[in-house]
Amino acid sequence: xxxxxxxxxxxxxxxxxxxxxxxxxxxxxxxxxxxxxxxxxxxxxxxxxxxxxxxxxxxxxxxxxxxxxxxxxxxxxxxxxxxxxxxxxxxxxxxxxxxxxxxxxxxxxxxxxxxxxxxxxxxxxxxxxxxxxxxxxxxxxxxxxxxxxxxxxxxxxxxxxxxxxxxxxxxxxxxxxxxxxxxxxxxxxxxxxxxxxxxxxxxxxxxxxxxxxxxxxxxxxxxxxxxxxxxxxxxxxxxxxxxxxxxxxxxxxxxxxxxxxxxxxxxxxxxxxxxxxxxxxxxxxxxxxxxxxxxxxxxxxxxxxxxxxxxxxxxxxxxx
Numbered sequence: 001x002x003x004x005x006x007x008x009x010x011x012x013x014x015x016x017x018x019x020x021x022x023x024x025x026x027x028x029x030x031x032x033x034x035x036x037x038x039x040x041x042x043x044x045x046x047x048x049x050x051x052x053x054x055x056x057x058x059x060x061x062x063x064x065x066x067x068x069x070x071x072x073x074x075x076x077x078x079x080x081x082x083x084x085x086x087x088x089x090x091x092x093x094x095x096x097x098x099x100x101x102x103x104x105x106x107x108x109x110x111x112x113x114x115x116x117x118x119x120x121x122x123x124x125x126x127x128x129x130x131x132x133x134x135x136x137x138x139x140x141x142x143x144x145x146x147x148x149x150x151x152x153x154x155x156x157x158x159x160x161x162x163x164x165x166x167x168x169x170x171x172x173x174x175x176x177x178x179x180x181x182x183x184x185x186x187x188x189x190x191x192x193x194x195x196x197x198x199x200x201x202x203x204x205x206x207x208x209x210x211x212x213x214x215x216x217x218x219x220x221x222x223x224x225x226x227x228x229x230x231x232x233x234x235x236x237x238x239x240x241x242x243x244x245x246x247x248x249x250x251x252x253x254x255x256x257x258x259x260x261x262x263x264x265x266x267x268x269x270x271x272x273x274x275x276x277x278x279x280x281x282x283x284x285x286x287x288x289x290x291x292x293x294x295x296x297x298x299x300x301x302x303x304x305x306x307x308x309x310x311x312x313x314x315x316x317x318x319x320x
Contacts, residue, residue: 005200009207016061016211027051035100055228059084061208074197080238087234091226124154137244139319158237164260165233172218178255178306180209185310189317254309259283
């Protein structure tokens with residue numbers, strides 16, 4: 001079964017490659033390029049006009065391969081698949097408001113949070129009532145049923161992970177690479193649990209992300225946008241919840257945690273201190289860029305941190 005899962009990785013990779021080139025040309029023809037915020041690092045100004053919404057090639061590849069190889073007899077996988085599509089569409093509408101020449105965002109902050117919260121709660125109810133998923137796996141202690149409070153935990157996990165991944169999307173290949181590492185880690189965990197359907201989904205997503213990275217490598221020809229970040233952040237959370245190892249998400253997704261915490265610390269300290277800052281700019285990848293680190297240098301080092309977190313997370317998961 002793992003052999004088939006590996007085959008879907010390759011299939012999703014080549015499908016994403018095939019979708020990517022015409023998608024980039026289509027976006028360019030319609031001038032759907034990213035507007036770069038004036039508040040960001042000035043070095044990012046050269047990125048203005050780069051096509052965004054690259055998440056389309058990722059969740060299209062995942063959806064096609066999953067529907068072809070991983071649905072019959074394993075309907076539970078429809079939850080993360082639907083999550084990718086629904087959250088991807090929310091991100092798509094938000095990305096439309098960040099196009100060069102747009103004056104106003106399509107989705108207000110309140111509407112975006114409301115939509116993400118609604119999805120998170122809906123997915124949590126499906127996990128608990130339809131799929132009977134309510135366990136937490138604790139290394140060296142075992143697996144324990146949480147009960148109805150699991151609904152709140154699951155919803156918060158999905159919302160927090162989705163938001164954290166979106167915050168991390170700011171440098172070429174940063175989010176795509178760290179997501180690929182995280183999905184690979186949970187794929188290995190699912191192998192140990194003999195959850196073949198989840199293994200195949202994780203490896204399929206890994207392949208699609210690799211195809212996206214082909215075009216997102218510095219200097220990027222296309223950005224992931226919230227179309228991809230929201231979709232894959234939500235899918236990652238759902239995979240973690242379905243393995244029961246959601247406690248390990250902050251370990252395996254350590255880069256996302258660092259990025260989100262840097263934002264929270266910066267905003268909180270700014271308000272508390274009356275205008276002072278902890279970092280030169282948040283999230284923290286911008287801080288390092290302003291310190292003089294090159295973009296590829298930051299991305300590579302964050303990937304290394306992500307790999308270390310993934311290996312540690314797998315090791316801990318195997319202790320249950």
